[in-house]
Amino acid sequence: MTPATAAAPARDCELKIECSNCNLLELCLPIGFSTPELERLDSLVGTRRTVRQSGRLFRSGDPFVSVFAVRTGFFKTSATSGGGRHQVTGFQMAGELLGLDGISTGQHSCDAVALEDSQVCVIPYARLELLSREFADLQRQFHRILSREIVREHGVMLLLGSMRAEERLAAFLLNLSQRLRARGFSGSSLILRMTREEIGSYLGLKVETVSRAFSKLNDEGVLEVRQRQVRVLDELALRRLLDGA
Amino acid sequence: MTPATAAAPARDCELKIECSNCNLLELCLPIGFSTPELERLDSLVGTRRTVRQSGRLFRSGDPFVSVFAVRTGFFKTSATSGGGRHQVTGFQMAGELLGLDGISTGQHSCDAVALEDSQVCVIPYARLELLSREFADLQRQFHRILSREIVREHGVMLLLGSMRAEERLAAFLLNLSQRLRARGFSGSSLILRMTREEIGSYLGLKVETVSRAFSKLNDEGVLEVRQRQVRVLDELALRRLLDGA
DNA sequence: CGTTTGCTTGACAGCATTCAACGTTGGTGG
DNA sequence: CCACCAACGTTGAATGCTGTCAAGCAAACG
Numbered sequence: 001m002t003p004a005t006a007a008a009p010a011r012d013c014e015l016k017i018e019c020s021n022c023n024l025l026e027l028c029l030p031i032g033f034s035t036p037e038l039e040r041l042d043s044l045v046g047t048r049r050t051v052r053q054s055g056r057l058f059r060s061g062d063p064f065v066s067v068f069a070v071r072t073g074f075f076k077t078s079a080t081s082g083g084g085r086h087q088v089t090g091f092q093m094a095g096e097l098l099g100l101d102g103i104s105t106g107q108h109s110c111d112a113v114a115l116e117d118s119q120v121c122v123i124p125y126a127r128l129e130l131l132s133r134e135f136a137d138l139q140r141q142f143h144r145i146l147s148r149e150i151v152r153e154h155g156v157m158l159l160l161g162s163m164r165a166e167e168r169l170a171a172f173l174l175n176l177s178q179r180l181r182a183r184g185f186s187g188s189s190l191i192l193r194m195t196r197e198e199i200g201s202y203l204g205l206k207v208e209t210v211s212r213a214f215s216k217l218n219d220e221g222v223l224e225v226r227q228r229q230v231r232v233l234d235e236l237a238l239r240r241l242l243d244g245a
Numbered sequence: 246m247t248p249a250t251a252a253a254p255a256r257d258c259e260l261k262i263e264c265s266n267c268n269l270l271e272l273c274l275p276i277g278f279s280t281p282e283l284e285r286l287d288s289l290v291g292t293r294r295t296v297r298q299s300g301r302l303f304r305s306g307d308p309f310v311s312v313f314a315v316r317t318g319f320f321k322t323s324a325t326s327g328g329g330r331h332q333v334t335g336f337q338m339a340g341e342l343l344g345l346d347g348i349s350t351g352q353h354s355c356d357a358v359a360l361e362d363s364q365v366c367v368i369p370y371a372r373l374e375l376l377s378r379e380f381a382d383l384q385r386q387f388h389r390i391l392s393r394e395i396v397r398e399h400g401v402m403l404l405l406g407s408m409r410a411e412e413r414l415a416a417f418l419l420n421l422s423q424r425l426r427a428r429g430f431s432g433s434s435l436i437l438r439m440t441r442e443e444i445g446s447y448l449g450l451k452v453e454t455v456s457r458a459f460s461k462l463n464d465e466g467v468l469e470v471r472q473r474q475v476r477v478l479d480e481l482a483l484r485r486l487l488d489g490a
Numbered sequence: 491c492g493t494t495t496g497c498t499t500g501a502c503a504g505c506a507t508t509c510a511a512c513g514t515t516g517g518t519g520g
Numbered sequence: 521c522c523a524c525c526a527a528c529g530t531t532g533a534a535t536g537c538t539g540t541c542a543a544g545c546a547a548a549c550g
Contacts (some may be wrong), residue, residue, distance in 0.1 A: 079399045083488035087403045101399065103392035110399065129385065133378045140374065146391040147348035153398035154324045154346065154355065158332045160405035161449030165506070196529060204406030209506055211530055227515080227529075243328035410538070441497065451539055456498055472497075472547075 018042035027095030027182065028069050029123075029141060037137060044131055044138075045069075045121045057098060057112040057120060064102025066124045070094050073118020074193040077101075078201070079110040088202040090152075091115075091176075091194065094183055097145055115193040160204045163242075168203040169213040170241040173223075177232060188235065192228040263287035272340030272428065273314050274368075274386060282382060289376055289383075290314075290366045302343060302357040302365060309347025311369045315339050318363020319438040322346075323446070324355040333447040335397075336360075336421075336439060339428055342390055360438040405449045408487075413448040414458040415486040418468075422477060433480065437473040 019030050020038040030041055048071070051057050057068060060080060075092040089110055092098055098120065102108040132139035159171050173190075181187035192199070200210040214230075217223040222238060224231040232238065264275050265283040275286055293316070296302050302313060305325060320337040334355055337343055343365065347353040377384035404416050418435075426432035437444070445455040459475075462468040467483060469476040477483065 079403055081400070081403050081487070085403055085407050087406050089399050089402055100392055101396050103388050104396050109396050129381065129388075133381065133384060136374065136378065139378060143348050143374075143391070146388070146395070147345055150391070150394050150398065151346050151349050151354050153395065153402065154334050155326070156402055157334055157398065157405060158324055158326050158330055160402060161332045161446070162330050195527090201406070206507060207529075208508085208531085212506090215530070242326070440495090452497080453499085453540085454538055457538090460498070 019045060022071075024069075024071065024095040029097070029138070029145065031141060033137060033141075037135070040135065041131070041138065044123055044127055046124050046127070047122045049120050049122050051075075051114040051118045051120065053114055053116050053118075055114050057114065058102075058108045059111045060108055062102075062108045064099065064106050064108055064125065066122045067100060067102075067128065068098040068112075068120040068122060070096050070098065071119045071121055073120075074115045075112050075118060076115055076194060076198060076202075077110045077112050086201065087204075088194075088198050090156075091202070093179060097149075100146060100149060115198075165203075165205055165209050165213045166216060167241050168205065169199075169210065169217070170238040172199065172203060173230070173232065174235070174238050174242070177235070188232040190230050190232075192230060264290060267316075269314075269316065269340045274342070274383070274390065276386060278382060278386075282380070285380065286376070286383065289368055289372055291369050291372070292367045294365050294367050296320075296359040296363045296365065298359055298361050298363075300359050302359065303347075303353045304356045305352075305354055307347075307353045309344065309351050309353055309370065311367045312345060312347075312373065313343040313357075313365040313367060315341050315343065316364045316366055318365075319360045320357050320363060321360055321439060321443060321447075322355045322357050331446065332449075333439075333443050335401075336447070338424060342394075345391060345394060360443075410448075410450055410454050410458045411461060412486050413450065414444075414455065414462070415483040417444065417448060418475070418477065419480070419483055419487070422480070433477040435475050435477075437475060 019025070019028075019041045020035065022028070025031070025033075025038075029044075030038055033041065046066070049057070049068070051073070057075065070092050072094060075098060076088050077090050077092065077098065078086060078088045080086050092112075098112050099108060101110055103125065128138075128142065132142055159168050163171065176190060176192075177187035180190055194202075196207045196210045196214075199205075200207050203210065205213075214223065214225045217238075218225040220237070222232075222234045224233055264270070264273075264286045265280065267273070270276070270278075270283075274289075275283055278286065291311070294302070294313070296318070302320065315337050317339060320343060321333050322335050322337065322343065323331060323333045325331050337357075343357050344353060346355055348370065373383075373387065377387055404413050408416065421435060421437075422432035425435055439447075441452045441455045441459075444450075445452050448455065450458075459468065459470045462483075463470040465482070467477075467479045469478055
């Protein structure tokens with residue numbers, strides 16, 4: 001950092017890391033790109049931004065300028081309806097994109113809150129549009145990501161529409177577990193970054209119900225729950241909860 | 246049509262109608278395009294396809310080749326999970342796009358079934374990719390549509406996660422009403438194209454509960470329900486159901 | 491005209507919510 | 521260092537909404 005920028009907020013002090021030397025390559029926007037392609041992509045990411053725990057990356061109503069790729073940390077997004085109803089619509093971890101909802105109207109339609117100190121890559125949407133017009137692989141990958149989000153939400157609708165409390169929790173944990181594994185973490189021993197309330201909001205359940213479901217699975221020996229520290233003891237039993245009904 | 250193709254199935258016998266002279270311009274992919282732009286777009290739509298009532302446009306697992314724009318008629322899409330769970334994920338009417346889920350994996354992940362005799366424009370995805378690379382307005386519009394679908398599903402998640410039966414039905418009817426109005430139909434006198442079972446599946450409710458909710462709103466003078474013929478007598482009351490809780 | 495499919499209604503059971511109390515954890519300031 | 525507080529989490533009892541089961545009705549179809 002140069003002396004002249006010493007007073008700038010910490011978020012601008014990051015080392016320049018580009019897509020081509022990012023360790024999230026396998027998970028993020030540039031999946032499967034070759035090295036020369038990647039170098040053209042380096043101009044895509046404008047800046048980095050650090051968001052402290054419980055800080056907001058954007059909020060509903062903010063003008064949409066960029067999408068964000070989670071580099072480190074953990075986020076939740078939540079939507080609010082006219083009547084003041086509120087619901088967590090997703091949890092995002094490294095390599096996942098945030099802000100796609102804003103493309104629709106030019107304004108963000110949900111809030112994105114960091115559940116731990118986090119860092120994101122800022123991807124100006126105008127530049128993404130431009131680059132993906134001359135770069136078919138990028139275009140395709142971006143479309144895939146948008147489509148994947150649609151499919152993911154179909155899954156959530158299925159969960160909310162047809163599962164009981166324990167089944168919802170099982171689906172939630174299995175999903176989390178699988179995504180952690182894909183990032184090289186243990187899938188069986190996880191630390192939840194969100195409160196029971198946030199889990200409940202996401203799963204369409206009240207806190208007490210979430211807590212009870214945890215306790216039940218704990219008593220049955222499927223999980224070992226100690227606050228936010230969760231160990232999956234019997235993954236098969238979790239899966240059976242989904243398929244068996 | 247040339248004599249050589251006379252034996253082709255009826256679905257290929259449509260008159261050639263192009264985007265530039267389609268009456269769904271305001272609702273479909275080419276919103277806000279100018280005439281010269283539209284003419285370049287005419288090459289986008291490959292063919293038309295007719296789907297009879299309860300016929301399938303595509304089903305889960307089918308290779309993804311095209312997206313479809315509803316020209317006339319009415320569709321439902323439904324997703325099935327591993328455990329055999331089944332849920333209607335949406336209803337589509339004129340001007341709305343079908344098949345966006347397939348971009349993600351190259352295979353469709355839900356079924357699309359016509360709820361009445363319908364006709365769709367077949368939009369080969371490869372051509373859409375190509376054209377939207379050289380045609381920024383098309384690119385932007387397509388992204389908007391994908392994003393809008395994400396936002397729509399946020400709304401459904403909110404509905405499924407936090408509303409009670411009557412409120413869900415109210416939200417459903419208001420949404421239907423608004424979309425019909427946008428197409429020049431009455432928003433207060435509507436004929437449902439789907440069964441109670443399909444409504445229930447979409448709203449995460451059993452048939453009996455849907456029926457009871459209809460009856461209750463009918464008895465309260467909010468609706469006039471005669472089978473699938475529904476008249477909205479007190480739209481404000483419907484809205485209050487959403488905001489008031 | 492009979493059969494099938496869809497719709498409605500009633501009685502009852504079950505699961506999640508609500509309300510309330512208590513336990514735990516982590517941060518703050520005395 | 522400890523006490524206190526606030527936020528989070530757990531558990532119990534009672535209520536209520538929705539699901540389930542069952543029966544009857546209405547409309548569509550051949």
